[in-house]
Amino acid sequence: MTRELRWTELADVKDELAARDWFPGTSGNLSIKITDEPVTFLVSASGKDKRKRTDEDFLLVDRHGIPAEETHLKPSAETGIHAQVYKLTDAGCCLHVHTIDNNIISEMYASEGSITFRGQELIKAFGIWEEDGEITVPIVENYADLEQLAKATASAINPDTRAVLIRNHGITVWGRDAFEAKKHLEAFEFLFTYHIKLKSLNLFHGVKRYTAKKIINF
Numbered sequence: 001m002t003r004e005l006r007w008t009e010l011a012d013v014k015d016e017l018a019a020r021d022w023f024p025g026t027s028g029n030l031s032i033k034i035t036d037e038p039v040t041f042l043v044s045a046s047g048k049d050k051r052k053r054t055d056e057d058f059l060l061v062d063r064h065g066i067p068a069e070e071t072h073l074k075p076s077a078e079t080g081i082h083a084q085v086y087k088l089t090d091a092g093c094c095l096h097v098h099t100i101d102n103n104i105i106s107e108m109y110a111s112e113g114s115i116t117f118r119g120q121e122l123i124k125a126f127g128i129w130e131e132d133g134e135i136t137v138p139i140v141e142n143y144a145d146l147e148q149l150a151k152a153t154a155s156a157i158n159p160d161t162r163a164v165l166i167r168n169h170g171i172t173v174w175g176r177d178a179f180e181a182k183k184h185l186e187a188f189e190f191l192f193t194y195h196i197k198l199k200s201l202n203l204f205h206g207v208k209r210y211t212a213k214k215i216i217n218f
């Protein structure tokens, strides 16, 4: 596929995620691989309003995340994380979004260092078809030093990893192509929202039961 087609593909994904309001306050970044050897990829320019579609949304960078061509554009501040994902996985596209739900999950399970989902139909979106299939998302600290953050993300990635949560920051998720990366992102966000809602309901019913018992006791 030509670079122009890949650009359009990534711009279309960006529009779809923007329509979900997954880029608040210029947060988030996206990339798509262009060549394999050596690795080059298009990455979103830093600080842009990702809801807008322009000719300056992406720039080409090398495997280290350094611009591969003369440009006045600055690659995303988190390009180093994308570079690690391309180095360590078979990813063809990598997406990073900040949502309230992925932030809540990252904070709830930060001390455990990961969250594991099981018993959910949507786990099949990750190509896991076993009856008792499960998927684990590692959680790393949100280091202000972006090189350290990229290293922490890299060390959390193993062959089964499809995404990494950064504590109170967001998710970085990938797939072999743009379609798969978006599918994985949507599936993870579904699992996060489901988990938070179920936990809130349990909490609510727990409080109600507790209150009822107290009233009876009085």
Ligand SMILES: CSC[C@@H](O)[C@@H](O)C(=O)COP(=O)(O)O
Pocket (backbone or CB within 6 Å): 025, 026, 027, 028, 029, 044, 045, 046, 047, 048, 075, 076, 077, 078, 096
């Ligand atoms: C404006 S808050 C978000 C940023 O600090 C960063 O985490 C982010 O996701 C976007 O950075 P960017 O450099 O535009 O790719």
Ligand SMILES: [Zn+2]
Pocket (backbone or CB within 6 Å): 027, 028, 029, 078, 096, 098, 169, 170
């Ligand atoms: Zn971010």
